[in-house]
Amino acid sequence: MSSSQSTIPVAKPxxxxxxxxxxxxxxxxxxxxxxxxxxxxxxxFAAFVGAAHACAMSNCTTALHLALxxxxxxxxxxxxxxSHSFIATANAVRYCxxxxxxxxxxxxxYNIDASLIERAITPRTxxxxxxxxxxxxCDLRAVVEIGKRHQIPVIEDAACATGSxxxxxxxxxxxxxxxxDIACFSFHPRKVVTTGDGGMLTTANPEYDRKFRLWRQHGxxxxxxxxxxxxxxxxxDYDELGYNYRMTDLQAAVGREQLRRLPELxxxxxxLAEQYCERLQTIAGLSLPAEPRWARSNWQSFCVRLPxxxxxxxxxxxxxxxxxxxxxxxxxIHLEGAYSGESSYRAATSLMRSVSAQQQTIIxxxxxxMTVSDMDRVVEALRAAVAEAAVGAVSAQRAKDVAVx
Ligand SMILES: *Cc1c(COP(=O)(O)O)cnc(C)c1O
Numbered sequence: 001m002s003s004s005q006s007t008i009p010v011a012k013p014x015x016x017x018x019x020x021x022x023x024x025x026x027x028x029x030x031x032x033x034x035x036x037x038x039x040x041x042x043x044x045f046a047a048f049v050g051a052a053h054a055c056a057m058s059n060c061t062t063a064l065h066l067a068l069x070x071x072x073x074x075x076x077x078x079x080x081x082x083s084h085s086f087i088a089t090a091n092a093v094r095y096c097x098x099x100x101x102x103x104x105x106x107x108x109x110y111n112i113d114a115s116l117i118e119r120a121i122t123p124r125t126x127x128x129x130x131x132x133x134x135x136x137x138c139d140l141r142a143v144v145e146i147g148k149r150h151q152i153p154v155i156e157d158a159a160c161a162t163g164s165x166x167x168x169x170x171x172x173x174x175x176x177x178x179x180x181d182i183a184c185f186s187f188h189p190r191k192v193v194t195t196g197d198g199g200m201l202t203t204a205n206p207e208y209d210r211k212f213r214l215w216r217q218h219g220x221x222x223x224x225x226x227x228x229x230x231x232x233x234x235x236x237d238y239d240e241l242g243y244n245y246r247m248t249d250l251q252a253a254v255g256r257e258q259l260r261r262l263p264e265l266x267x268x269x270x271x272l273a274e275q276y277c278e279r280l281q282t283i284a285g286l287s288l289p290a291e292p293r294w295a296r297s298n299w300q301s302f303c304v305r306l307p308x309x310x311x312x313x314x315x316x317x318x319x320x321x322x323x324x325x326x327x328x329x330x331x332x333i334h335l336e337g338a339y340s341g342e343s344s345y346r347a348a349t350s351l352m353r354s355v356s357a358q359q360q361t362i363i364x365x366x367x368x369x370m371t372v373s374d375m376d377r378v379v380e381a382l383r384a385a386v387a388e389a390a391v392g393a394v395s396a397q398r399a400k401d402v403a404v405x
Contacts, residue, residue, distance in 0.1 A: 060186030135300030154180030329361025
């Protein structure tokens with residue numbers, strides 16, 4: 001890397017004076033745990049996605065846990081999902097002592113292949129957990145119809161999809177209405193908006209929302225905000241096993257500022273994705289991400305597929321040597337050590353496409369502050385790295401042919 005060129009990260013949160021001021025306001029208020037800021041963030045988030053209820057959580061993993069628990073997933077049950085996701089998707093199923101049942105992804109994208117779901121369903125299936133991977137909405141209409149037909153609840157892992165949209169009954173709607181039964185969001189810094197760590201559950205079902213609020217705070221019948229504000233002495237009860245999955249007011253205050261920025265951030269990311277596609281088109285053999293007609297991504301991640309002859313690690317290293325960070329595409333949960341145990345999962349279909357996507361895809365830098373010259377640097381470095389790797393692959397093949405002859 002030449003010293004004049006700065007490093008290009010794969011992602012970068014947009015945090016400024018507004019967030020700092022919000023945190024300051026909360027600190028000086030003296031109330032820092034779940035309280036009025038969390039309540040306001042929930043109202044604003046619900047309004048933004050068009051949900052009846054939004055319940056803030058400590059992160060998306062805990063949100064997934066409570067979503068699965070709310071629809072009744074318990075020991076020995078099965079949940080149909082993908083292996084091609086972040087490990088938290090399936091871990092949440094295992095927190096319920098249930099078994100993740102994996103199906104493969106589509107051949108032209110990185111989301112669940114909805115046509116494979118029905119062959120994974122058994123009498124023990126208690127939920128379908130679909131993922132809007134990399135911020136790209138999955139074929140939710142198809143998933144929801146399958147759920148209805150089999151009377152199985154649909155939970156959306158929308159960790160990456162804050163601000164993504166789907167065409168629903170002829171109208172563009174935000175992911176999180178929820179179109180399934182419950183949607184789960186993440187505010188980790190690697191996502192489009194952040195609260196440090198944080199999550200949100202949205203649903204149209206008031207009973208689910210009531211359970212989330214109870215379970216996130218130890219199963220306590222009265223919140224501390226209510227007890228604190230009461231003129232009467234209140235004794236709380238704990239009738240059910242609960243958890244500490246609260247978001248703090250510090251996080252929520254930051255989240256409210258992030259939510260104000262979100263439309264602009266998503267617009268900027270869409271512009272960058274479009275500019276990437278224009279520039280990358282001319283790299284032979286590279287597959288670019290594409291939105292289905294009915295989906296608008298927030299471009300949480302911009303994932304490209306390298307030609308089969310090109311070594312992923314070599315390309316990533318060449319870029320890193322020039323100060324450009326990339327990441328391997330989405331992981332496959334079933335290939336991790338934590339999933340090597342006998343009953344840790346079941347594969348209902350071949351997972352070939354999932355495995356091949358992990359081996360041939362890379363995530364390119366994309367952040368709202370990215371400049372045209374940053375992008376040009378990434379594109380030209382990638383073009384050279386792919387050409388170089390292709391030449392390498394050809395000469396390796398020649399050497400093999402010579403050895404065989
Ligand atoms: C990031 C992510 C999660 C976990 O979110 P946390 O807020 O870090 O718990 C779950 N599922 C997917 C698909 C993710 O990308």
